[in-house]
Amino acid sequence: MSASAPELVGEPGAEQPAAPHFPPAGPRGRLGFAADRWLLAMGASLEREMEAARGLPWLAVAFAGGALLYFSLPSEPSAPALALVALALAAAAWRVRAGRAPLFRLLLVATMIAGGAALTKLRTDLVATPMIERSVTATVTGFVEAVEARRGGARLTVRVVSIEGARLARQPERVTVVLRGKAPEVGEGIAVLARLRPPSGPAMPGGYDFARKAYYAGIGATGFAYGKPKLVELGPPPLAIRLAMPLESLREAIRARILAALPGDTGRIATALVIGDAGGISAKAEDDLRQSGLAHVLSVSGLHMVLVAGASFWAIRALLALFPGLALRHPIKKWAAVGALGLTFFYLLISGLDVAAQRSFAMTAVVFTAILLDRRAISMRNVALAAVAVLLLAPESVLDAGFQMSFAATIALVAGFELLARRRRRARLGGETSLVGTLLRWTLALVGGLTLTSLLGGLGTTPFALYHFQRMAPLSIVANVLAMPLIDFLVMPMALVGVLLMPLGLDQPMLALMGVGIDGMLAVADVVSRWSEGTGGMAMPPAAALLIFLVGFLWAALWGERWRWIGVVPMLAGIGLALFPARPDLIIAADGRSAAIRGADGHYAILAPKVPSFEAGIWLRADGDARGVKDKTLTAGVRCDSLGCIGRLADGRLVALSLDRGAFAEDCRRAGLVVTPLHAPAACRTVTAVVDREMLRRDGALALTLNERGIPSAAPTAAGSEPPEQGRSHAVWSEADGDPAEASVDGEGELAVSETVLSGGGPSTPTASPASGPSRLDALAAVETSYPALRRAFMPPGPGD
Numbered sequence: 001m002s003a004s005a006p007e008l009v010g011e012p013g014a015e016q017p018a019a020p021h022f023p024p025a026g027p028r029g030r031l032g033f034a035a036d037r038w039l040l041a042m043g044a045s046l047e048r049e050m051e052a053a054r055g056l057p058w059l060a061v062a063f064a065g066g067a068l069l070y071f072s073l074p075s076e077p078s079a080p081a082l083a084l085v086a087l088a089l090a091a092a093a094w095r096v097r098a099g100r101a102p103l104f105r106l107l108l109v110a111t112m113i114a115g116g117a118a119l120t121k122l123r124t125d126l127v128a129t130p131m132i133e134r135s136v137t138a139t140v141t142g143f144v145e146a147v148e149a150r151r152g153g154a155r156l157t158v159r160v161v162s163i164e165g166a167r168l169a170r171q172p173e174r175v176t177v178v179l180r181g182k183a184p185e186v187g188e189g190i191a192v193l194a195r196l197r198p199p200s201g202p203a204m205p206g207g208y209d210f211a212r213k214a215y216y217a218g219i220g221a222t223g224f225a226y227g228k229p230k231l232v233e234l235g236p237p238p239l240a241i242r243l244a245m246p247l248e249s250l251r252e253a254i255r256a257r258i259l260a261a262l263p264g265d266t267g268r269i270a271t272a273l274v275i276g277d278a279g280g281i282s283a284k285a286e287d288d289l290r291q292s293g294l295a296h297v298l299s300v301s302g303l304h305m306v307l308v309a310g311a312s313f314w315a316i317r318a319l320l321a322l323f324p325g326l327a328l329r330h331p332i333k334k335w336a337a338v339g340a341l342g343l344t345f346f347y348l349l350i351s352g353l354d355v356a357a358q359r360s361f362a363m364t365a366v367v368f369t370a371i372l373l374d375r376r377a378i379s380m381r382n383v384a385l386a387a388v389a390v391l392l393l394a395p396e397s398v399l400d401a402g403f404q405m406s407f408a409a410t411i412a413l414v415a416g417f418e419l420l421a422r423r424r425r426r427a428r429l430g431g432e433t434s435l436v437g438t439l440l441r442w443t444l445a446l447v448g449g450l451t452l453t454s455l456l457g458g459l460g461t462t463p464f465a466l467y468h469f470q471r472m473a474p475l476s477i478v479a480n481v482l483a484m485p486l487i488d489f490l491v492m493p494m495a496l497v498g499v500l501l502m503p504l505g506l507d508q509p510m511l512a513l514m515g516v517g518i519d520g521m522l523a524v525a526d527v528v529s530r531w532s533e534g535t536g537g538m539a540m541p542p543a544a545a546l547l548i549f550l551v552g553f554l555w556a557a558l559w560g561e562r563w564r565w566i567g568v569v570p571m572l573a574g575i576g577l578a579l580f581p582a583r584p585d586l587i588i589a590a591d592g593r594s595a596a597i598r599g600a601d602g603h604y605a606i607l608a609p610k611v612p613s614f615e616a617g618i619w620l621r622a623d624g625d626a627r628g629v630k631d632k633t634l635t636a637g638v639r640c641d642s643l644g645c646i647g648r649l650a651d652g653r654l655v656a657l658s659l660d661r662g663a664f665a666e667d668c669r670r671a672g673l674v675v676t677p678l679h680a681p682a683a684c685r686t687v688t689a690v691v692d693r694e695m696l697r698r699d700g701a702l703a704l705t706l707n708e709r710g711i712p713s714a715a716p717t718a719a720g721s722e723p724p725e726q727g728r729s730h731a732v733w734s735e736a737d738g739d740p741a742e743a744s745v746d747g748e749g750e751l752a753v754s755e756t757v758l759s760g761g762g763p764s765t766p767t768a769s770p771a772s773g774p775s776r777l778d779a780l781a782a783v784e785t786s787y788p789a790l791r792r793a794f795m796p797p798g799p800g801d
Contacts, residue, residue, distance in 0.1 A: 048561065054558065058558060148279055198221065202590075304360070308347045320335060586703070
């Protein structure tokens, strides 16, 4: 027996090696064997994904998820605590980086999530924008920091030096003021009498929070000017404004040259494409572009940056290629990339440095950097790097519709063309073709490419457009196929050449050609918008539907193996859930001066003396209602007088809008719900549900969904006139009985309240809820608020702040 025999046979008393384990025979054994094979195949597939750097985009997703997690927290977290969690996770990932790949990857994802939340918190604390607490009329003195053209006027961003005529706890650093007529120039000192208010919160729960955007932009108040601003001497402006003044002068010079060559909407759209100022475009042109799906052309974003960068790169490289000695001895491709990056940066500067333009430039810079490093320019990895770069500078962008739609479209395009490239890699055509055949092939490639681009871009952006704007363009593919060749090959190239030739005075012919392309685009928008008139609207889908769709979309787009198609399942689930939107029975504006009530016909009626265009437009879009804010049916069934308004819910109960204290006596007795911008008397809460100033200041705009159907109230009448009784008895309660909150109940179980107390007069008018336990409002409806009980740092100040 050899020396190794004991290893095979085993010595007496030695521990015998374990026998190999085989799955039992039969169906269970075959099932276990199949499961093992599936797990091994999935593990091998995942490793191939990691080797192809497919994990990097998921780190960007995790970082964005951390920023989103910060905004979804119920109360403000501690910055040191978030930073410690992120550092601890990073240290744990570093310790297990070798030999424990699955755990390392999980810890790395967790680190990115914690890091995204910590960075967003740090950004919030560093901004710390002071906001005014209430509306005031005051004289604002400061430097003009930015000017944005509007129809008939402009909107100024003013760096505040002082605010006089109002007592403010904290003076804002910046305010925006809308004025009529000619605007002052950037850098000038002005004094203007203005009506200022805190930045507006959401018009309804779940809606866009304008106050959050203002907070991160450093704007502490918004308003409008009374009259023209006066120029005042304030000394030299701050350094940032002094640096921006030459650039603003250049932008104004470009604007003047464009408007001199192209009048009307053509010139206004040209200025939007070149300097990023879309103000002054007629309402019809805007509506046509929006309805046709071409409105994205007006905002300087990825499309414009790509066209400028691509045209510059191609032109510079073609010019250098004319010199064989230079082309053969030097990396002219990299030279062209540097030149194109410089021209794109110049375009970013003259376009106004808008957030969307900065985001698009970051993506373009990543692409050109890849060329300089001899890496593939268009890849999902570069998209991820661009997303992280944007979020590092402005993590709040994760909630911005432009950020979401821009990166969703880019991801869809990159994933779609990557898949198409793999399938066509072995299907390259060979041999020579005739001139006619070549032209036909190029034409088909152009039309097919534009169609595919529109399809992929629409797949990525439509869910976000429906959630944020409740609007989609059903014929956008037709409009883009017809109009984008004009934009790609005529408008933007001529805009680039025209701006470069302006110092030589040779820009007018180029601008004229640019105008021809814009006129063609407007003609396409006019025709397509008429074809799709009255379509494209949809009620706002639940946020859960968007999140579920997004998970499936990212799964299908970011992976490369066949199991990527599992993502189609949550995408379909999200689409299905979107078909069941939440449709509240009432929406109450944050100022308490208007409300939307759903009537028996299933549509909203606006409860207000005058329909508020801004809020009503948002409410109607969120409900999928195609009516405009000037539609006369919006006030059907609503009766108003000098004291307020009254309307009927679908179940017959009355809702009263009390705009004067004299309306409380009647409205509190008759209405099932009283809405008021005033402090309601405590007695009113003992007999009906109440939403008043204190609640609205605390919770913001409200959405109410009725819990049950009640007994129909009297037919709507003018506020202050008494409708006939329908089973709701009441007794009179004298002032001598004291505080109605402590009153007893009469023999039939009804509270007796005097008109003096209900109207807010008499010796006692407290505003706190008098009863413990569920309020009458909670019994009436489920209430959704715009703000949590504890205001976050980026929210407008609440009553206790």
